[in-house]
Amino acid sequence: MILEVDDLVLQVLGFAREDMVGHRSTDFIHADDHEQAFSSWVRMLGDPQKPYTIQVRHRTASGRWLWVEAINTVDTGDEASVETELTLIDRPADDRTTVSSQLLRHLAEALPFGIAQIDSDRAIVFSNGKLDDVCGQANGDHLDDRFGLIVATDLPVLDAAVKSVLAGDDSEIELSLSHPHRGVRRCAIILSALVGRSGYGTTGALLCVTDITDDARQRAEIIRRAVQDGLTACLNRAAILDVLTTAVAGCTDAAGVAVLFFDLDRFKQINDTHGHAAGDHLLVAVGERLRDGSRDADVGRLGGDEFLVIARGVPSAEQADRLGQRLAQKVRRPVKLRDTVIRPAISVGVAWSADPAADASSLVAQADAAMYRAKRRGAS
Incomplete structure (x- = not known):
């Protein structure tokens, strides 16, 4: 939690003091840099005598991202507080990274099933267009919004699976949702935990959502014929x-x-x-x-x-x-x-x-x- 910022930080980033004080520092750091920030924070708490430096993208009041070098140091007078010194740096875009990101996005959009990447708070970090098609919901930045059409009896199933995957346990579930244009549909969801490269905890999860209504009907018919x-x-x-x-x-x-x-x-x-x-x-x-x-x-x-x-x-x-x-x-x-x-x-x-x-x-x-x-x- 940000306790105080100096005037120069506010001037460079364009925020008013109340826009930053009382908010989480991660609210201003690019989602792709959260893992690095968390990992550095944990290492620093494990060795409070040593400052730790990271380079991350920091959000400005206009919504732009600035590269900064952050030096985090535990306050010797109050070990519950950390001082962060920000320095603007110039990091040219990595063409290889840009090309890879574009390639991955095109690949995600071409997949025949929906994809949703969520963070530890269930906020959606990334989703492809097929997710909107399968779930029947195109709006909302939170998992509960995008999966709001799930039938009430299956909501506890999804909630339990999400809690489990955010604790590090992968799972597969099936549930039904009331699609606004196709009626009740049966969906299969594969939930995979995303663990940071540092190996410290689960940073979020990946959900792969497939409409299996036709397969479920065929399966039910096979079962019916087997017993009837x-x-x-x-x-x-x-x-x-x-x-x-x-x-x-x-x-x-x-x-x-x-x-x-x-x-x-x-x-x-x-x-x-x-x-x-x-x-x-x-x-x-x-x-x-x-x-x-x-x-x-x-x-x-x-x-x-x-x-x-x-x-x-x-x-x-x-x-x-x-x-x-x-x-x-x-x-x-x-x-x-x-x-x-x-x-x-x-x-x-x-x-x-x-x-x-x-x-x-x-x-x-x-x-x-x-x-x-x-x-x-x-x-x-």
Whole structure:
């Protein structure tokens, strides 16, 4: 923090005293020179008997940058204070540096993803045009401004990742934002810590932002196809059995798991009489009715006309039986098949357990056996 400046400094730089006193010295030093300034400051505090000299660009009141040589010396009478002597110097532009900077900027603008460089205060030091396109925000010099369209539920994800990278830990995250022209978009962000060449701490971070909406949709579709029955949209056999294994492991004395095995009666006759398309229509209707009637449960199709419903948090076998009968009644409502209406006949078998060590396959077998007993009794 600047405590005092002399008149000559104010004259050369064009500031009023109140423009500098009370402000951080880094507010007047070019961002590209912050690393050098910080490093010199730390070395000086480690060896307060020795003055340290650096060359940096200092801002003037008109917004120009002047090269100065700064000699920093710890005040012998007050080690909490440092005296800085500024000397104007003439440093011609380095053509190689200028060309390199232009090349890097052109390269950054050509990249297919957004780039944002932030300092330790989350202020944006550099960004390319693609960042505006991806984020839908072109204004703002702070990270929170440029990422202001992120959906509220993902804001803590970004905040935690930024805090982590500014502490030196790289990370990758995904989040959604409400683009003003493209609707909700899914973005991937790679956060990389920027560490000074001196090795002292993290000076900021680099964020690479990519719109992955199409990739996310394709990924979701692949996952959906991997777990979903293609005809009925219920879970497929492998997926529903995985659900059962997880549900059994979470059983407690007060919250067991119910396994409900459903099988359509005389389904072959329906196929033979009305055709396989009508049979498929009936299977779709059964799947929809089971899902609608058991919103807190998982519904899967084992194959053919067999369905499995897994319900968690069922406190007793009696309640599991009542759930099975209620769902069966829902399925038995009339269904229109082409030019006719039929009332589906279905049998249900129920198994229940509150033992987290129970065998999932055995529970399915018990429910299957109970279903066949019901079928033999002529349940319809």
